Amino acid sequence: xxxxxAQADVVTLINVFTVDADKQQELIDxxxxxxxxxxxxxxxxxxxxxxxxVDGTHVANYAQWASEADFxxxxxxxxxxxxxxxxxxxxxxTPLLYRVASVHHA
Amino acid sequence: xxxxxAQADVVTLINVFTVDADKQQELIDxxxxxxxxxxxxxxxxxxxxxxxxVDGTHVANYAQWASEADFxxxxxxxxxxxxxxxxxxxxxxTPLLYRVASVHHA
Numbered sequence: 001x002x003x004x005x006a007q008a009d010v011v012t013l014i015n016v017f018t019v020d021a022d023k024q025q026e027l028i029d030x031x032x033x034x035x036x037x038x039x040x041x042x043x044x045x046x047x048x049x050x051x052x053x054v055d056g057t058h059v060a061n062y063a064q065w066a067s068e069a070d071f072x073x074x075x076x077x078x079x080x081x082x083x084x085x086x087x088x089x090x091x092x093x094t095p096l097l098y099r100v101a102s103v104h105h106a
Numbered sequence: 107x108x109x110x111x112a113q114a115d116v117v118t119l120i121n122v123f124t125v126d127a128d129k130q131q132e133l134i135d136x137x138x139x140x141x142x143x144x145x146x147x148x149x150x151x152x153x154x155x156x157x158x159x160v161d162g163t164h165v166a167n168y169a170q171w172a173s174e175a176d177f178x179x180x181x182x183x184x185x186x187x188x189x190x191x192x193x194x195x196x197x198x199x200t201p202l203l204y205r206v207a208s209v210h211h212a
Contacts, residue, residue: 001109001110001111001209002109002110002111002209002211003107003108003109003110004107004108004109004110004153004155004168005107005108011160012157014120014122014157014166014168016120016122016200016202028207028208032207032208032210035210036210039210040210040211040212045212046211046212047110047209047210047211047212048209048210049110049206049208049209049210050206050207050208050209050210051118051120051204051205051206051207052204052205052206052207053202053203053204054117054174054202054203054204054205055202055203058202058204059207060120060202060204062110062120062168068160094122096122096159096160096161096164096166097159097160097161098157098158098159098160098164098166099157099158099160100155100156100157100158101134101138101156101157101158101165102134102138102155102156103107103108103153103154103155103156104138104141104142104145104146104153104154104155104156105108105146105152105153106146106151106152106153
């Protein structure tokens, strides 16, 4: 279980992928595998939360890293880059970094 | 504090806004106000989590609703629509609905 907390000192990547409907599951599997085999082992990794688009043609990764430097180091890691390149063979990605501004509940 | 859990029976809206840097804080304030004054009072609202883009020109709302029907009812609500229209006067939005597929931790 992942928590979103405005006080937590993490940087959040929200990466929205656009993919053909017949490749959505393949992309989810690929992101699960990349996370388990590579991302989880890297310094500063906190969580990855893979989301299946209800429309069938999107996948989102809501990922938390301890710092922006850790995230940038991941992007420069050759094994991580290989996994990211595999995702980009079947999808387009719009990765953006955020910090939590506010959290509201019912 | 919000939780992301693949077993939770919620639908997730990830709405990525693009905004001029000098309007980013105004958009965050507007989304905070709309959430507190309107969204929180609507049936099926679970959480809204407003994220400030590190690049200065994006804002993301990671919001959870009890069901897709509750989310659609919000979109049809006249007061909610008024707040959404105000956001779209200063930003563009890419709202997409998801279900959590998997959660990974370090």
